[in-house]
Amino acid sequence: MTLPRRFIAYGAYNLANDRNLGAVGGGDTRNYFQYIADGGWPINLVRVWVFRRSTADTLPPDRAIHLYQPDHTINPTYLDNLELLVKLAAAKGFWVQVCLFNYHVCKFPEEVPEDCPPELLPAYGTGTTLCGRLQTFFQPSQNATTHKQKELIAAVGNRLKTKTNVLWEIGNELRMDGGGCGDVDNQNLVAWIQIMKDALVNVVGASPLITTSTGVTNESMTLRNIPFSFFDFHAGQWGIDSSPQSRDLQENILDAKRRAATYNPNAFLIINDDGVGDADRTPGAVGAWASKAFSLGLHYSTKSTYPPQPWSTHTLDQLRIANQNFPPP
Known part of the structure; x- marks a missing residue:
């Protein structure tokens, strides 16, 4: 598929775990992509x-497909569902941003996949620390943990390598923090990300679009040292820290655009409101932030509710209005 002039994303992070792929239920069998297409909203990512x-976004257990099987091997049913998701997305003109790993599994035990292989299971319990868990998971060495991480990349990559509507993301908000972690650890993280990127390219080829999202303080260290073809900046990277609705973020988003251009002037930038508190991510706020991003020629991604939770149709409407007010360049 040809890259669109503008990406507008509505995140549904556990959609690949949903055997109904975002169907509302109650007789409405339309999946995520059918529902948005029928509504005429300009979402395409x-x-x-x-x-x-699988249930981290309140997906009911009876709809949930686990990434791993009880014997800790990768679940082929999950891979089937992910592949179907990408196929259905393409049929409706959607792209899929596939985020492979996740900082939050080392911070919140409720994020850890069911039946996670022991090699990838963060050590929670007395005497353990966030920094220690991050150091273990993101260590740039060839060991059992690295092997399992590459195994997951190979399994997902092989299923999707022929698909032309996939954006790849090595990990969500990757950074090293917590007491005891410092610059050396973030340098090691850069090395780990490069290892995982190389493993992905080895499977899917050098041409696909690849990035990682980072923290705030390690953004420059990471993105200056690894070549990426697009960027996904989360809330803290474009100026939101408190009272986001009361602030004029035009200059903040412009600064994010300038920074991204120093990392790769040919890469596109997605402004993502992931990281904003749910109470602050109102439809009106999303519309205002998207409008600022669109006015600067950037792309936008929001995080909101999706089935089996109610759709945030007001948010979808605000994104449509912003897109109409600031047409793609």
Whole structure:
């Protein structure tokens, strides 16, 4: 598929775990892509996470497909569902941003995938620390953990390598923090990301679009040292820290655009409101932020509710209005 002039994403992070692929239920069998297409909203990108608990976004257990089987091997049914998701997306003109790994599994035990292989299971419990878990998971060495990580990349990559509507993301908000972690650890993380990127390219080829999202303080260290073909900046990277609705973020988003251009002037930038508190991510706020991004020629991604939770149709409407007010360049 040809890259669109503008990406507008409505994140549905656990959509690949949903055997109904976002159907509302109650007789409405339309999947995520059919529903949005029928509504005429200009959404053309969905962001999904792979290494995550299937029910993390309140997906009911009877709809949930686990990434791993009880014997800790990768679940072929999950891979089938992910592949079907990408196929159905393409049929409706959607791209899929596939995020492979996730910082939050080392911070919140409820994010860890069911039946996670022991080699990838963060150590929670007395005497353990966030920094220690991050150091273990993101260590740039060839060991059992690295092997399992590459195994997951190979399994997902082989299923999707022929698809032309996939954006790849090595990991969500990857950074090293917590007491005891510092610059050396973030340098090691850069090396780990490069290893995983190389493993992905080895499977899917050098041409696909690849990125990673980072934290705030390690953004420059990471993105200056690894060549990426697009960027996905989360809330803290474009100026939101508190009272986001009361602030004029035009200059903040412009600064994010300038920074991204220093990393790769040919890469496109997605402004993503992931990281904003749910109470602050109102439809009106999303519309205002998207409008600022669109006015600067950038792309936008929001995180909101999706089935089996109610759709945020007001958010979808605000994105449509912003897109109409600031047409793609």
